[in-house]
Amino acid sequence: MKNYASILELLLRLRQACDHPYLVFAAALSKDSVRSKECPLCLDVIDDAVAPRECGHPACRSCLLECVQRTKRCPVCRADITFESIGTLPRATRFSVDLKTRWRSSAKVDALLKDLAEIQTLRKQNGAEGVGKTVVFSQFTSMLDLVWMALDRAKIKSLRIDGSRFENEKELSLSTSNVLLVSLRAGGVGLNLCAASCAILLDIHWNPQFDAQAQDRVHRHGQTRDVVIKRYIVNGSVEEQLLKVQKRKQDIADGALGAATEKDKKQAKLTELKLLFAEA
Ligand SMILES: [Zn+2]
Ligand SMILES: [Zn+2]
Incomplete structure (x- = not known):
């Protein structure tokens, strides 16, 4: 191809x-x-x-x-x-529009704000022991930028853990933010997110491992609360097809037939691409 x-x-x-x-x-x-x-x-x-x-x-x-x-x-x-x-590499300006003057939301951002409001209400009713912090995962750090902005506008404090800064567990436990914005791919590798009991996955990656790892961080040993995990999928979009790719990858991983060489990886990716464009 x-x-x-x-x-x-x-x-x-x-x-x-x-x-x-x-x-x-x-x-x-x-x-x-x-x-x-x-x-x-x-x-x-x-x-x-x-x-x-x-x-x-x-x-x-x-x-x-x-x-x-x-x-x-x-x-x-x-x-x-x-x-x-x-x-230390400089972070370039990433948006071509001035977000302050021309802000607009999106379906997922709206859904997130609504969910966070509901979680906040539950937290007030049950206390922090019953309902913990919320972790929001995205594979795009630019999406985390936008979410951070949306939360800021809604006066919701959030802490970013996405590799743009080097956070540690101490900072995390001291933080008063109830919402943590985490990069799906690497944010806080090995970071124990037990303080959180809700995970929201904003998007879906090719690789089901990333999703599983994200969920594991909240489901750690020592977690005492009920854990809620939500994933946002846009109806009839490429995301539904990606779910199929994820399932195929998982099946391969379960069968221990994982592609080993670079060539095998490329071939596997091609098969996935075909799956993406296949009729439902
Ligand atoms: Zn090099
Ligand atoms: Zn990469």
Whole structure:
């Protein structure tokens, strides 16, 4: 398939459109060619591109941070890299519209605000022992930007854990925010989110593992409250098809037939792409 990269890119736009229209605008107007490149770690189009100063090989911010934590090496050239060389890269302005003057919500943002209001009411009735904090996951750090803004407008305090800062458990436990915004791919790897009892997954990733890990962080040992997990899926959209891809991946993983080589991975991705465009 010759147009593999552009198909991935278009799919990314469809997935982003399910979250918020501004995600698509921001990307379409960006002249940065890095954006349409493939990430060496997740094999998807790069989201929130960063590159280590040492070698300049780009990857998604969250993918690369997770990789550094694990291996301390660049995934492309194996150069030694550190958190500092990624963490200090300037964060470019990501939206082509002025969010302050031209703010608009989206179906998912509205749904989130409604759910958070209900959770807050429950919390008042049952106390913090009964209903914990809420963790909101997205695979797009730009979506977390927009959600942060929406919450700020609604006067809801939130704490971001998405690799743009280096948080620790102490800061988390001291925080008075009831809402935590977490990057699905890497935010707070190994972070124990027991203080939370509700998880809301704003979007759906190719890989069911990311979703499972996100849910596990709330379902940790030591969790004493009932856990509620919600996932937002737009009816009749690419997200419904992605659910099928996730199921197929899970079936393969369960059967321990996981693709091992790079070539196998590419082949598996092609099969997934065909599944995405298959009739329901
Ligand atoms: Zn990536
Ligand atoms: Zn490199």
